[in-house]
Amino acid sequence: MEKQEESLAALQELIEVVAKLRQPDGGCPWDLAQTAETLTPYVIEEAYEVVDAIKSGDKGAIAEELGDLLLQVVLQAQIASESGQFSLKEIAQGISQKLIRRHPHVFGDVSVASVDEVRQNWEQIKAAEKGEASPNAQKFSAKLARYRRTLPPLTAAMKISQKAAAIGFEWENIQGVWDKFHEELGEFQQALAEETPKRQEAELGDLLFAVIQLARWHNLDPSTALQGTNQRFVQRLEKMEAAVDRPLSDYSLNELETLWQQAKAQLAKEGY
Helix, strand or coil, X not given: CHHHHHHHHHHHHHHHHHHHHCCCCCCCHHHHHCCCCCCHHHHHHHHHHHHHHHHHCCHHHHHHHHHHHHHHHHHHHHHHHHCCCCCHHHHHHHHHHHHHHHCHHHHXXXXXXXXXXHHHHHXXXXXXXXXXXXXXXXXXXHHXXXXXXXXXXXXXXXXXXXXXXXXXXXXXXXXXXXXXXXXXXXXXXXXXXXXXXXXXXXXXXXHHHHHHHHHHHCCCCHHHHHHHHHHHHHHHHHXXXXXXXXXXXXXXXXXXXXXXXXXXXXXXXXXX
């Protein structure tokens, strides 16, 4: 009980600190300039940094990044409370009530025999809460639209294609997926040569979607794959910088390519 009281006291301190930062008289000009909309990029950024910290296994980094993410929640609540929309109280009560509703096997008299049954109950209760029993909400396109709105683009594309495949909207074999990829690649190349930037962007999206289908057919996660590529790219640049005594911008393209290949070979030996 003592630890719980300490946690509540620490949370109260955070709430008071944020409120002071948002005070028109004596607050922080940057914090006062923020709105719910201007802070949305930070919400996403902090969430990704939490995930990265968890992957690193560094307990100190995890705690710090979770704090940064919690700050975004408290800031959003503070901004909303200032205009009378809602407060942190409503946020906490809302999620508590939702958890109780969606866990009738813990807080009610429902019995479950497996994790799958828990998941099925959760989805049924969630659908009822969101009014998804209505004819419009039951439409397949409406369900996919929710993924488009709420998930990062790569994740949404994978989820949408998985659901489409589940109802039979799928190629007969992997060759069909490869044919689609080459078709989209050709259309993208043509758009770059002849079309408007808007059309080029549309064709790029189609090409990326086709690549995601290839990933799905081979049980690969495109988000994880791209994250790995980003990591390797940065690691190679780190090796390049460690091998020279001047900024990389001082070197010619040919010199940079040589350094790149050396860094790539060195990291390969190290297992990266």
